[in-house]
Amino acid sequence: PSSSSSSSSSSSSSSSSSLSLPPSPSLSSHPQATPAHVHYCFEVLLHHFNGKGGAPPVPVFDTTVSCPLFVTWEKDGKGVRHGGKTGRQLRGCIGTLSPKTLGDLREYVFSSAFHDRRFSPIAHHELPSLACSVSLLVAYEDVGRGNVWDWEVGVHGIVISFQDGVGRGARRYSATYLPEVAAEQAWTRQEALESLVRKSGYTGTIDAGGKFWEKVALTRYRSSKFSMTYREFVDGRGEGGGEGGRKKRVVVS
Secondary structure, three states: OOOOOOOOOOOOOOOOOOOOOOOOOOOOOOOOOOHHHHHHHHHHHHHHHOOOOOOOOOOOOOOOOEEEEEEEEEEEEEEEOOOOOEEEEEEEEEEEEEEEEHHHHHHHHHHHHHOOOOOOOOOHHHHHHEEEEEEEEEEEEEEEEOOOOOOOOOOOEEEEEEEEOOHHHOEEEEEEEOHHHHHHOOOOHHHHHHHHHHHOOOOOOOOOOOOHHHHOEEEEEEEEEEEEEHHHHHHHOOOOOOOOOEEOOOOOO
16 A cells, blocks of 8 residues: 555654553564565566566466465655655555465556556556565454554554444445555654545544544554565576565564
8 A cells, every 4th residue: 555645643642652562473484575476576567568478477486375465566766755865656556455375466466567546557668667565464463443552663564444423324444554654654653543544535533532543443464575676676587586676574674
């Protein structure tokens, strides 16, 4: 999911209170994003742009592994990170919060590159300026309702869900931010949560007194993320997935 603009509200005392998080669970037993996953994404995209001639790319990783996943495409140049530092411009990010086998990774390559409704489809000429990231979501923890501050910026991704109204007129809302989003935007927990509420489509009042948050359920999770530029992909071709790229395990950084 892409970042939304930061809320102008200041952080409340409850959002700035100290966290009492449990010790981080060992993630060694969870699926890990690897160079081979991102290399495959570039191979799929390149095969598409080259007219689909020849055999389609074959994964060199275990396609039976199952977990929620996201594929993100970014482009060099026009993006600006918090603090004025030049960064990357988001070009597409689509995934699923439901477990999928890594054999379905190809589906999300196409969805994120060509069917993210926020952006025009990625064009062939953009390839040299692209970077791709694969995020495997792990270690889900249901924090529950009314305890939305129990997570850490830069460590956890979050899913919120809540209902507005009662009876037949009630409407449910939900949305997620990957672990890196709040940190990249330099948001507080409250700013991230308020932005996520708006991302869900809710346009009502978010009361400063905290009553609103009592109805919001939160699930937190971790992510294993691997990123690679197109140049790193090209340099690594023919090496079984290559060793290029930058391991960005959001669970650790």
